Amino acid sequence: MSRHSSVLKAPRREAQRLTPHPGEPSHGPLTAEELQLAVRNHSMPLEALRNDITPAGLHYLLNHFDIPFIDADHWHLRIGGAVQRAVELSIRALRRAPSITLPVTLECAGNGRSLLTPRPLSQPWVLEAVGTAEWTGVPLAYLLTQAGVDDDAVEVVFTGADSGIQGGVSQQFARSLPIAEALRPDVVLAYRMNGTALPPQHGYPLRLVVPGWYGMASVKWLTSIKVVTRPFDGFQQQVAYRYQQDADDAGSPVTWIKVRSLMVPPGVPDFFTRRRILPAGPVMLTGRAWSGQGAVQRVEVGIDGKWAPAQLERPAAPFAWCAWSMPWVADAGEHELSCRATDASGATQPLEQVWNYQGMGNNAVQRILVSVE
Numbered sequence: 200m201s202r203h204s205s206v207l208k209a210p211r212r213e214a215q216r217l218t219p220h221p222g223e224p225s226h227g228p229l230t231a232e233e234l235q236l237a238v239r240n241h242s243m244p245l246e247a248l249r250n251d252i253t254p255a256g257l258h259y260l261l262n263h264f265d266i267p268f269i270d271a272d273h274w275h276l277r278i279g280g281a282v283q284r285a286v287e288l289s290i291r292a293l294r295r296a297p298s299i300t301l302p303v304t305l306e307c308a309g310n311g312r313s314l315l316t317p318r319p320l321s322q323p324w325v326l327e328a329v330g331t332a333e334w335t336g337v338p339l340a341y342l343l344t345q346a347g348v349d350d351d352a353v354e355v356v357f358t359g360a361d362s363g364i365q366g367g368v369s370q371q372f373a374r375s376l377p378i379a380e381a382l383r384p385d386v387v388l389a390y391r392m393n394g395t396a397l398p399p400q401h402g403y404p405l406r407l408v409v410p411g412w413y414g415m416a417s418v419k420w421l422t423s424i425k426v427v428t429r430p431f432d433g434f435q436q437q438v439a440y441r442y443q444q445d446a447d448d449a450g451s452p453v454t455w456i457k458v459r460s461l462m463v464p465p466g467v468p469d470f471f472t473r474r475r476i477l478p479a480g481p482v483m484l485t486g487r488a489w490s491g492q493g494a495v496q497r498v499e500v501g502i503d504g505k506w507a508p509a510q511l512e513r514p515a516a517p518f519a520w521c522a523w524s525m526p527w528v529a530d531a532g533e534h535e536l537s538c539r540a541t542d543a544s545g546a547t548q549p550l551e552q553v554w555n556y557q558g559m560g561n562n563a564v565q566r567i568l569v570s571v572e
Contacts, residue, residue, distance in 0.1 A: 493543030
């Protein structure tokens with residue numbers, strides 16, 4: 200088994216093999232293992248795009264291992280490593296520290312994975328692994344400044360309480376940030392989500408939130424923060440969350456969220472196929488757009504392949520999604536609706552997705568089939 204593969208590895212079965220051979224992407228239907236992941240995790244219903252702030256129960260959720268049980272009364276956060284003063288803080292002490300509240304759009308790096316052919320074996324996201332919440336907590340830079348970061352520090356490692364085995368490696372979930380990213384004023388150690396205590400599944404009692412980065416960077420159930428003088432080589436950093444062409448490719452790290460837009464599907468759905476049905480006449484098409492690589496500058500809506508500009512609203516914060524809208528007069532028949540965004544870096548969503556081994560960073564345009572009656 201290649202050490203560079205972070206996709207789900209299934210055992211060989213004598214009677215019937217439900218998954219491809221380990222290391223092979225799947226050309227077939229969803230496997231039993233993928234369905235298990237889909238049950239444990241969940242996406243945001245697209246109709247929730249109407250909300251500026253996603254309710255906690257609708258916000259997308261991806262947890263690699265079990266949700267740990269943590270007694271906040273006996274929990275402490277340890278800050279150490281290449282610092283002048285090691286620090287240990289209770290949740291009460293953190294709540295007394297200076298705090299900020301900011302809306303942040305988080306998206307899973309594997310969003311859209313199930314639409315790839317062949318399909319990388321892991322959490323089988325379609326399009327909805329996203330959400331925008333208001334996070335309240337202590338700026339990470341404040342605590343690092345209090346501890347006194349050494350001059351030779353290069354990264355900060357964040358370790359959660361969740362543990363398990365992935366790729367044959369026993370581990371606690373841990374990720375790092377470059378020191379310059381960790382010292383950004385908007386990176387927050389959050390203890391509240393949408394004005395209430397973090398739900399257990401979202402990292403209670405404390406999690407990291409890194410605006411602009413894919414969700415894997417926002418480590419949950421934090422137990423320790425360690426400043427280090429050499430790059431962190433843990434599994435979730437050096438093996439998982441890489442842009443790879445194949446299992447033997449060392450690849451490049453997944454970091455900033457790519458530009459993306461999504462549309463609220465108009466009309467009503469067919470229960471099983473989710474195909475949309477709506478009456479002829481005027482309809483307002485709406486949705487959200489976001490990017491970690493620069494403010495969204497433009498959203499275009501496609502009606503049967505013909506593109507027209509949408510009206511953009513200002514986002515609530517630099518790394519929160521912005522609303523867009525465009526009126527459409529729907530005439531009877533079958534139609535394909537789509538949307539694509541362009542950000543300040545000049546990046547535009549592709550019409551077709553470029554494949555990669557782990558199924559990361561997908562941002563191809565959404566397509567919605569509608570029947571107008």
